[in-house]
Every structure is written in structure tokens, then in C-alpha cells.
Amino acid sequence: MYFKKHVFVCENVRAEGERPSCGPKGSPQLLAYMKKRLQELGFKDKIRIQRSGCLDRCELGPVQVSYPEGLWFSLKTKEDAEEFIQNYILKNETTPIRRLMLEDEA
Ligand code: FES
Incomplete structure (x- = not known):
């Protein structure tokens, strides 16, 4: 596997009145954060976090x-994103951030 972790962040934007979309809920700001x-923590090559279209x-x-x-995951705030980084990215632990995870079937 080329990347240790490869995270896709939906940034899709739909017009008002259509199905909800992630972009207007702040996903571009979460991705930037x-x-x-990751840069501050020195991760460059092994972890990739990038935008995606609708998931x-x-x-x-x-x-x-x-x-x-x-x-x-459903990360909604910078605090959620920080918990995600501290637990899942840095320690590969998901137990402390179960509240931020989505079930496989929904
Ligand atoms: S708009 Fe983000 S999952 Fe569909």
C-alpha cells in the first residue's frame, strides 16, 4: 500500500432544495485544517488526506x-478533526472516537 492512510473528504456542493451535501456543512474548512x-505534525508522504466528490x-x-x-467518519468541527488526527492518524486507535464514526450500513 502506497499510503499508510488515505482519507477522502467529501466536498460536494448541491443547490439548495436538493439532497443535502457536505460542502456547505464546512468540509472544505475541515480538509484545510x-x-x-498533518504538515505541522510532520506527515507528508505516508498519510494522504484529499477532497472527494459525493460519497x-x-x-x-x-x-x-x-x-x-x-x-x-462524520467529522463536523475542527475539534472533531483534531480528535480524529490525535487518535486515528497518530495512534491508529478508533475506540476513543467511536462517536465520530459511521456504521457500515446506514
Ligand atoms: S455530498 Fe457528501 S456524501 Fe454526498
Whole structure:
């Protein structure tokens, strides 16, 4: 596997009145925050966090999915994103951030 973790952050934007979308719920700001924090922490090559289009779990957004595990998250605030980085990215632990995770089936 080329990346240790590869995180996709939905930034899709839909018009008002359509199905909800992650972009207007602040996902671009969350992505920018996470990228900045990874740089500050010295991660460059092994962890990739990038924008994506719709991941089809729009009503639960903002939505993120991370591989290789295929774990789904709904990080809504910078505090959520920081917990995600401190636990999942740095320690590979998900137990402390269960509240931020989505079930496989929803
Ligand atoms: S708009 Fe983000 S999952 Fe569909």
C-alpha cells in the first residue's frame, strides 16, 4: 500500500432544495485544517488526506472515508478533526472516537 492512510473528504456542493451535501456543512474548512495539522505534525508522504466528490452518504455529512480500513467518519468541527488526527492518524486507535464514526450500513 502506497499510503499508510488515505482519507477522502467529501466536498460536494448541491443547490439548495436538493439532497443535502457536505460542502456547505464546512468540509472544505475541515480538509484545510487537517492538511495544515498533518504538515505541522510532520506527515507528508505516508498519510494522504484529499477532497472527494459525493460519497453517497450525504444526509450524514460532512462525511469522510479512510482506507485501507474503509472506515467512515462524520467529522463536523475542527475539534472533531483534531480528535480524529490525535487518535486515528497518530495512534491508529478508533475506540476513543467511536462517536465520530459511521456504521457500515446506514
Ligand atoms: S455530498 Fe457528501 S456524501 Fe454526498
